[in-house]
Amino acid sequence: MSSEVTTQDLLSIEGLSIVYEVDGETTYAVNDLNLSLKPGETLGLIGETGAGKTTTALGIMGLVPSPPGRIASGKVVFAGEDLLQLPEEQMRRVRGKKISMIFQDPMTSLNPVMTVGEQIAEVILIHEGVSRKESVRKAGEMLEMVGIPAARAGDYPHQFSGGMKQRVVIAIALACNPDLLIADEPTTALDVTIQAQVLDLMKALKTRYNTAMILITHDLGVVAQVCDKVAIMYAGEVVESGDIRDVYENTRHPYTKGLFDSIPDLDHTVGRLKPIKGMMPDPTDLPSGCKFHPRCPDAVASCATTMPEAVTTEAGHIARCLILKPMAEPSNRVQG
Amino acid sequence: MSQEMTLALNETSAEATRAAPKKRSQWLEVWHRLKRNKMAMAGLVILSLVVLAAVFADLIADYETVVIAQNLSDRLQGPSAQYWLGTDEFGRDIFARIIHGARVSLMVGVLSVAIAIALGGSLGAVAGYYGGKLDNYIMRVMDIFLAVPSILLAIAIVSALGASLMNLMFAIAISSVPTYARVVRASVLTVRDQEFIEAARAIGGSDARIIFRHIIPNCLSPVIVQGALGVAGAILSTAGLSFIGLGIQPPEPEWGAMLSGGRQYLRHAWHVTTFPGLTIMITILALNLLGDGLRDALDPRLKH
Numbered sequence: 303m304s305s306e307v308t309t310q311d312l313l314s315i316e317g318l319s320i321v322y323e324v325d326g327e328t329t330y331a332v333n334d335l336n337l338s339l340k341p342g343e344t345l346g347l348i349g350e351t352g353a354g355k356t357t358t359a360l361g362i363m364g365l366v367p368s369p370p371g372r373i374a375s376g377k378v379v380f381a382g383e384d385l386l387q388l389p390e391e392q393m394r395r396v397r398g399k400k401i402s403m404i405f406q407d408p409m410t411s412l413n414p415v416m417t418v419g420e421q422i423a424e425v426i427l428i429h430e431g432v433s434r435k436e437s438v439r440k441a442g443e444m445l446e447m448v449g450i451p452a453a454r455a456g457d458y459p460h461q462f463s464g465g466m467k468q469r470v471v472i473a474i475a476l477a478c479n480p481d482l483l484i485a486d487e488p489t490t491a492l493d494v495t496i497q498a499q500v501l502d503l504m505k506a507l508k509t510r511y512n513t514a515m516i517l518i519t520h521d522l523g524v525v526a527q528v529c530d531k532v533a534i535m536y537a538g539e540v541v542e543s544g545d546i547r548d549v550y551e552n553t554r555h556p557y558t559k560g561l562f563d564s565i566p567d568l569d570h571t572v573g574r575l576k577p578i579k580g581m582m583p584d585p586t587d588l589p590s591g592c593k594f595h596p597r598c599p600d601a602v603a604s605c606a607t608t609m610p611e612a613v614t615t616e617a618g619h620i621a622r623c624l625i626l627k628p629m630a631e632p633s634n635r636v637q638g
Numbered sequence: 639m640s641q642e643m644t645l646a647l648n649e650t651s652a653e654a655t656r657a658a659p660k661k662r663s664q665w666l667e668v669w670h671r672l673k674r675n676k677m678a679m680a681g682l683v684i685l686s687l688v689v690l691a692a693v694f695a696d697l698i699a700d701y702e703t704v705v706i707a708q709n710l711s712d713r714l715q716g717p718s719a720q721y722w723l724g725t726d727e728f729g730r731d732i733f734a735r736i737i738h739g740a741r742v743s744l745m746v747g748v749l750s751v752a753i754a755i756a757l758g759g760s761l762g763a764v765a766g767y768y769g770g771k772l773d774n775y776i777m778r779v780m781d782i783f784l785a786v787p788s789i790l791l792a793i794a795i796v797s798a799l800g801a802s803l804m805n806l807m808f809a810i811a812i813s814s815v816p817t818y819a820r821v822v823r824a825s826v827l828t829v830r831d832q833e834f835i836e837a838a839r840a841i842g843g844s845d846a847r848i849i850f851r852h853i854i855p856n857c858l859s860p861v862i863v864q865g866a867l868g869v870a871g872a873i874l875s876t877a878g879l880s881f882i883g884l885g886i887q888p889p890e891p892e893w894g895a896m897l898s899g900g901r902q903y904l905r906h907a908w909h910v911t912t913f914p915g916l917t918i919m920i921t922i923l924a925l926n927l928l929g930d931g932l933r934d935a936l937d938p939r940l941k942h
Contacts, residue, residue, distance in 0.1 A: 365839055369770075398841030405840075410833040415664055415855045424851075425841040458664065474841065 311379075312514050313339040313362070313482060318376030319538075320354075320361050329585045331357040333538035333593075335376070336612065336620075339531070341481065344508060344515040346525030346546070348561075349535030352582050355518045358535070359484045362516075363403050364393045381481065399429040402475035406487040408467035412459040418470045419445070419455025422477055429478045444473040448503060465496035469503065476507055483508070484516045489524060501528055522565065526550065534558050537583055537593040544619030554613075554621040556598045592624065600625055671935040678931020684924035692740040699734030706730070706889040714907040724909040727899060732910065735891035736917050742892050743921070746807050747872040751865050753811035758818030759854075759861065765819065766826030767849055777823070780816040788813035792875060796884045806885050810875050814868055821864050825857035859936035866929035870922045877918055893918050 320332040332354045339345050349355045360366045362378055364385060378385040380401065385393065397403075405411045413421060422441035426432065432440070442452035448469040450462075459467055468488060475483055485504070489497040505528055508515050517528055525532055526546070533543035534557065542555040553559050560578035580597035583589055589596055595605035602625060610622045672678055691698070699705060709729030717724045723732040758780075765776040783791070795809035829835065830853060838852050877894025879885035886892035888899075893914045900910030 363840060365836065394842045394844060396842070397839070398843075403840045405833055405837060407833060411837045413834045413838070413852055413856070416852075424843075428842050428847075471837075474837075 309340050310382075311338045312341045312343075312381060313337070313516075314377075314379040315358075315362070316377045316379070318358070318361060318378060319374040320357050320366055321372055321374050322370045323372060324370050327586050330588055331371075331538055331585060332361060333588070335535075335539050337533055337540055337543070339482070339514050339516065341514055342508075342512045343531055344517060344529045346529035346532040347516055347518045347535060348520065348522065348525055348532060350520060350582055352585065353535040354538040354585075355535055356486055357538075359403060359486050359516070359518060362484060363397060363401060364388070364390075365397075365403075395429070398425045398480070399478045400480055401482045401484065402478075402480040403484040403486065404468075404471050404475045404488055407491045408464055408471055409491065411471050412467060414459055417456050417458055418450075418462070422455075422470070422474050425474050425477050440477065441473075444477050445470070447476075447507070448473045463496075464492055465500060468492060468496075468500050472500075472504065472507070476511060476513065479511055480513060482514045482516070484518070486518045487520070488517070490519070490521075497524070504528065522561065534561070537588060538585065539593070539622065540620075541594065541623070542619075542621040544615075545617060548617055548619045552619070554619065554626055555594075555623050556600050557594050558621075560597075560599075592622075668932075668935045672931050675931040675934060677927045678935075681924040681927030681931065684920060685928060688740050688921055688924070689744065691737045692744050695738045695741050698737050699731065701738065704731050704734045705738050705891055714903060714910065716907075716909055723913045724907075726896065726910045727903060727907075732896070732913055735896060736893065736914060739891040739893045739896065739914070739917075740921075742803070742886055742890065743873045743876055746803065746810065746876045747869040750807045750810040750872045751814065751868040753807065754814040754868065755818050755861060755865060757811070758815035759822045761815070762819035762822030763826050763849055763854060763857075766823040767830060767845070767853065773823075776819070780819045783813070784816045786813075789875065789878060792879060793882075793884060796879060801884050801887055803886065806876060806879060809879075810872050813875075814871070817868070818861065818864065821860050822854075822857055825860055826853055829853050829856045862936065863929055863933040866925055866932055870925035870929070873918070873925075874922060 315335055315337040318332055318335040319330070322329040322331055335354075335358060337345070337347075337358075347355050347358070357366065357371075360371075361373060362380075362385065366373065373386055376386070380396070385396065388396070412418070416424075419438060419441045422444050423434070423437040426437040426440050427434065430437070430440075438455070442455050445452050445455055450466060450469055450473075454462075459470070462470065472488075488504070489500050492500060501524065504515070504517075507513070515528075517525065519525060529546055531544065532546045532549050533540045534549075534555065535541070536557050542549060542553070542558045549558065550562075553562060557578070563576045564578060566572070566575060578597055583593060583596070589606070591604070591606045591608050592598070592601075592610050595601045598605065605624055608624060610624045612620045612622050613626045614620045672682075695701075707730070709725070712721070712725050712729040713727055715721060715725045715729075721731050721733065723736065726732055726735070761776050761780070765773040791813045792806075792809040795812060796805050799805040799808070835848060835852055838848050843852070873893075876885055876892070877897065880892045880894035881898040883898070886895055888895065896914035897911050897918075900907070900912075900914070903910050
């Protein structure tokens with residue numbers, strides 16, 4: 303595992319902050335976010351609704367709507383380049399070709415008046431500079447790749463079921479063999495059996511193409527199935543991240559612990575569920591210091607005043623929590 | 639891994655072949671819905687007759703000898719075996735003139751609407767897509783044009799530029815541009831926020847591509863309906879302007895001009911005015927029926 307230490311990061315987000323300014327009110331959607339990903343890795347980005355996951359994804363793609371939204375600070379370094387500094391013209395060449403994104407609801411992500419074949423061929427035509435005929439042929443191939451007969455390339459989106467529409471969306475995203483795929487809650491709108499099929503498909507394809515993937519979801523189970531690494535988001539920042547086994551087994555941040563504790567256990571019957579008390583803070587009025595402190599069972603006085611720094615173990619497991627500081631000495635770590 | 643994939647493939651192939659219905663493009667679906675509407679079909683039939691008349695006008699009645707040649711000894715005769723709808727004040731066959739008049743009316747009607755859609759549609763699409771100040775400027779200019787009654791605007795343009803077919807088309811087109819700008823802008827505002835537009839941006843689509851290949855094809859329905867009704871309006875405007883002498887110049891046959899020419903003979907030769915008038919009425923009616931039918935057939939709520 304330690305051979306990965308020398309591989310360059312494919313994506314490295316440093317101190318990203320995104321705000322939305324509407325009618326004089328500022329919403330702090332993403333706050334000093336740090337994230338990194340190596341080629342071929344799958345990162346699960348977990349968080350509740352409103353944590354800033356989609357905004358982060360849009361920030362990477364350069365699709366944050368610019369009148370209300372604004373990148374306040376930070377860098378998004380992809381394959382050595384800071385995407386935030388790229389002019390729009392060049393960013394368009396990255397989208398769809400180097401980084402692809404798929405959205406949550408397959409029902410509305412496809413153009414209703416274009417055939418699915420045309421929509422897959424379109425991304426190929428935009429980026430690969432091949433003839434129309436060639437793009438159509440390649441589109442047929444992609445359809446087969448996601449398990450839809452190429453003969454259906456002339457059908458319209460409304461002639462497909464939800465799961466099949468999502469497959470088409472995946473085909474469009476992977477048609478130009480991008481280095482990174484961002485999937486924003488790809489299975490949330492699908493029922494569980496179809497979810498399993500779509501996830502299996504995504505796993506198979508990402509292995510075949512060696513695509514790195516950021517899988518945004520609020521479902522811990524989905525992350526466990528598909529991801530190598532995981533990052534937990536809260537109020538616009540990553541509070542804990544690391545190798546999936548490590549985070550699931552040696553959970554360090556109180557928020558993550560709370561998330562795991564709130565999942566009902568199949569093996570034990572309990573009288574009441576254990577939710578995390580309180581609510582996600584209002585993004586226009588965030589708490590001072592550690593943003594989780596009002597809800598944290600382990601909070602101390604300094605949590606309300608000091609922003610916690612990231613505390614890293616040698617295995618790359620990062621958590622932003624003040625009370626973890628003394629535990630970070632590698633030589634003193636006791637396994638258990 | 640390959641086993642999983644083959645499994646997934648087999649399951650979905652079975653599902654796909656079971657679920658694949660007959661290939662029906664969007665337009666075929668619309669056509670089938672339209673066919674069920676009897677009134678709309680009646681309108682379509684009448685319109686087809688008018689179009690056929692316009693296309694084969696020269697075969698039905700020769701222009702030089704029948705349509706414009708004056709024949710004063712036969713003037714103001716009622717319908718007979720020789721002159722199906724009678725003759726006008728110059729002894730010309732009214733039936734033949736009505737047939738040839740269809741050409742003019744249709745040409746002006748369709749072309750002026752086409753120009754208005756192209757111009758107004760582009761302005762509306764740009765205003766709707768970019769929003770902000772650009773939207774404001776464009777729509778306020780459109781409002782200025784809308785504030786002027788369209789007939790007056792047409793009269794003003796034709797008076798300034800001279801009465802000819804081209805100028806007539808231009809005048810009618812200009813006065814309908816704001817309507818299409820508004821219709822397209824409203825559609826664009828709805829479509830613009832849908833997720834597949836965001837998806838189109840996510841694959842690296844440029845603004846131009848998004849507007850022309852994604853937004854506009856989804857805005858066609860209201861434009862088509864407005865267009866059908868617009869042709870009716872344009873034909874009426876043509877007739878109106880020719881009636882007051884600002885449109886087609888004599889001896890060219892034009893329904894409105896024919897109406898005007900027959901005015902003074904209403905008492906004892908009512909057929910000179912009535913038949914062109916009936917023709918205008920029936921054509922407009924057909925277009926309205928078709929337009930209403932199209933509106934129903936294209937209703938997105940009835941889709942899938």
